[in-house]
Each structure stands twice: as C-alpha cells, then as structure tokens.
Amino acid sequence: MFFVRSALLLLIYLCYSSFGYKPVILLHGILTGSESMELIKSRIEEKHPGTKVYNIDRFEGWSSLENMWYQAQQLSQNLTNITKQHPDGVNFLGYSQGALLARTILQATPNHTVHRFISLSGPQAGQYGTSFLHLYFPGLALKTAFELFYSRVGQHTSVGNYWNDPYHKSLYMNYSQYLPYVNNEILSSKSADFKNALTKLNMMVLIGGPDDDVITPWESSQFGYYDGNGTVVTLMDRSIFKNDAIGLKTLYDKKKLKIVTVPGINHFMWHINVSICDNYILPYLD
Ligand SMILES: *[C@@H]1O[C@H](CO)[C@@H](O)[C@H](O)[C@H]1NC(C)=O
Ligand SMILES: *[C@@H]1O[C@H](CO)[C@@H](O)[C@H](O)[C@H]1NC(C)=O
Numbered sequence: 001m002f003f004v005r006s007a008l009l010l011l012i013y014l015c016y017s018s019f020g021y022k023p024v025i026l027l028h029g030i031l032t033g034s035e036s037m038e039l040i041k042s043r044i045e046e047k048h049p050g051t052k053v054y055n056i057d058r059f060e061g062w063s064s065l066e067n068m069w070y071q072a073q074q075l076s077q078n079l080t081n082i083t084k085q086h087p088d089g090v091n092f093l094g095y096s097q098g099a100l101l102a103r104t105i106l107q108a109t110p111n112h113t114v115h116r117f118i119s120l121s122g123p124q125a126g127q128y129g130t131s132f133l134h135l136y137f138p139g140l141a142l143k144t145a146f147e148l149f150y151s152r153v154g155q156h157t158s159v160g161n162y163w164n165d166p167y168h169k170s171l172y173m174n175y176s177q178y179l180p181y182v183n184n185e186i187l188s189s190k191s192a193d194f195k196n197a198l199t200k201l202n203m204m205v206l207i208g209g210p211d212d213d214v215i216t217p218w219e220s221s222q223f224g225y226y227d228g229n230g231t232v233v234t235l236m237d238r239s240i241f242k243n244d245a246i247g248l249k250t251l252y253d254k255k256k257l258k259i260v261t262v263p264g265i266n267h268f269m270w271h272i273n274v275s276i277c278d279n280y281i282l283p284y285l286d
C-alpha cells in the first residue's frame with residue numbers, strides 16, 4: 001500500500017514536472033533564421049525542464065522579406081499542426097518582424113489555441129526608420145522610401161507591408177495592403193476575426209525599450225506611433241486602443257495586457273541577452 005502510494009506520488013510529480021509548462025513556439029526576425037532564437041530556446045529548456053520548444057525555421061534569410069500575409073498564411077498551417085498536438089494550448093513568442101508576424105498568424109488563425117503571446121521588440125504599429133536595412137539596401141533614404149514601399153512592387157515585401165510613413169498617411173491608407181488591415185484601421189470582412197483572435201488570449205506581453213535604435217519609433221513595439229506631426233503618441237492615447245480596434249483595451253481592462261519597457265537594450269540584443277530572457281520572458285511563460 002505504502003509502495004503504491006509512493007509510486008502514485010512519484011508519477012504525479014513526474015507528470016507535473018514534465019508537463020508543468022506549456023509548449024513554446026519561437027519565431028525569428030527579418031533576414032535571420034531559427035538559429036538566432038537558440039539562446040531563448042535553450043534557456044527555456046534549462047529553466048523550465050521538459051518544456052517543448054518549437055523554433056520555426058521557415059522564411060529565413062531573404063525569404064523573410066516575402067509578403068507578410070503570405071508568410072502568415074503559410075505559418076498558420078504550422079501553428080494549427082503544432083497546437084493540435086497540445087490541446088492545453090501553447091505560448092508564442094516572436095522577435096522583431098517575427099513579433100508582428102506572430103501576431104498576424106494569430107489573427108489569420110481565428111480558432112487558434114495560443115495562450116500567451118509575447119512580442120519581443122516588434123514593429124506592431126509600423127516602422128519609420130531605415131537603419132536596419134542599410135546593410136542590404138545602402139541607398140535607401142528615409143524620406144523617399146515611401147515611393148518604393150507604397151507601390152505594387154513595394155507591397156510584395158514585408159518591410160513595405162508595415163512601412164508607416166507619418167507624413168504620407170493617405171498613400172499609406174491607399175497602398176498598404178497589410179498594416180492598416182491587420183490593425184483594423186481599414187475595416188474588412190476579416191476585422192471581427194482579427195479582433196477576436198487577440199481578445200481570446202490569456203495574456204499579451206509587449207516588450208520594448210527606448211535604446212532599441214531599430215524599431216522607430218521604439219514605442220511601436222508597444223503600439224505607440226507618430227502622429228501627423230512626428231510626435232509620438234503612446235498606446236493609451238491612440239485610437240487603436242481607445243476604440244478597442246483589435247482588442248487591446250479589452251485585454252488591458254482584464255489585466256491581460258503587459259507593457260514592459262526595458263532601457264539600455266539595443267535591438268540586436270533582446271534575443272541574445274540571458275538576463276532579458278530570465279527577467280522579462282521566462283516569468284511570462286506558464
Ligand atoms: C506537423 O507536425 C509533425 C510533428 O511535429 C511534423 O512531423 C510534420 O512535418 C508537420 N507537418 C506540417 C505540415 O507542418
Ligand atoms: C512547418 O511546415 C513545414 C511545411 O509544411 C514543415 O516542413 C515544417 O516541419 C513545419 N515546422 C514546424 C516547426 O512545424
């Protein structure tokens with residue numbers, strides 16, 4: 001009898017320790033691949049033993065520049081495949097462009113079973129800065145980039161899809177086929193799905209900081225953005241929040257929206273800094 005009870009307790013303990021945390025899906029940023037997320041993966045495996053981590057290895061390198069909707073549709077199939085194997089839900093973390101893409105995948109998969117979504121320095125409200133592109137497109141100038149991006153050709157690229165030039169708002173609204181839709185600035189037949197897909201999250205965590213130097217303005221990592229005069233308006237004062245366009249206010253009112261600001265972190269450090277992982281990512285994984 002004693003033996004049976006101990007064996008049972010041991011079994012319960014083993015179950016708890018191996019299934020204590022939900023699986024985690026990781027999505028890399030632009031012009032890199034899954035290897036860039038290996039530190040976060042191994043840290044999760046080390047600190048939360050037994051956690052299954054899926055590190056997405058599609059749309060790496062140049063193919064990360066493909067149209068955002070196309071990438072989201074494709075990866076939506078991966079998400080469905082993964083979550084079918086984990087009925088209790090999974091957590092999803094994206095870094096940089098991958099953070100915006102991960103959110104789009106959720107919105108493109110309205111019946112998803114993602115529990116918590118972590119956005120690690122992603123251009124959630126758009127991007128108006130070219131420094132990260134200079135390595136690949138040395139001639140690209142900030143003030144005229146809209147001419148390239150707000151065109152049929154420009155919309156074939158991921159960056160064009162979320163390029164948000166505050167001084168050319170009507171061109172953005174007319175030509176951008178992605179960001180105004182996914183943020184429900186332009187309503188479509190999908191708008192209700194887009195909102196429901198986010199509202200059903202158990203938690204959304206938006207991590208960013210003032211020393212990022214790539215995400216511009218850095219507040220975009222938390223849905224803040226420039227107004228028409230180039231002044232940054234933070235999330236709570238923007239209509240996307242006040243009108244609850246995509247469910248951010250609903251999440252906030254339920255205390256499910258976490259805004260995390262960390263100074264002193266350059267964009268290319270967020271995903272490879274162990275202390276960021278330990279202090280700002282692991283605590284949000286359940
Ligand atoms: C679905 O997941 C299984 C198990 O991880 C994997 O072997 C298979 O390649 C996946 N299929 C697709 C279409 O993602
Ligand atoms: C994602 O889907 C692709 C293509 O179906 C498959 O080859 C790959 O293994 C999947 N990856 C994951 C992490 O499920």
Ligand SMILES: *[C@@H]1O[C@H](CO)[C@@H](O)[C@H](O)[C@H]1NC(C)=O
Nearest residue numbers: 080083084109110111112113
């Ligand atoms: C969600 O819908 C897709 C497409 O209709 C389907 O293949 C998938 O099985 C559904 N997933 C869940 C978790 O119900």
Ligand SMILES: *[C@@H]1O[C@H](CO)[C@@H](O)[C@H](O)[C@H]1NC(C)=O
Nearest residue numbers: 168169170171172173174175
């Ligand atoms: C945007 O489209 C509207 C309606 O078609 C048009 O009146 C306006 O001139 C366009 N704006 C720009 C900057 O192209």
Ligand SMILES: *[C@@H]1O[C@H](CO)[C@@H](O)[C@H](O)[C@H]1NC(C)=O
Nearest residue numbers: 226227228229230231232233
């Ligand atoms: C731009 O600034 C002016 C003067 O400060 C202000 O009256 C106006 O509302 C601002 N416009 C926008 C779009 O923020």
Ligand SMILES: *[C@@H]1O[C@H](CO)[C@@H](O)[C@H](O)[C@H]1NC(C)=O
Nearest residue numbers: 264265266269273275276279
């Ligand atoms: C790593 O993150 C910590 C904050 O958690 C910060 O103090 C430190 O400066 C960072 N290191 C680098 C190299 O960015």
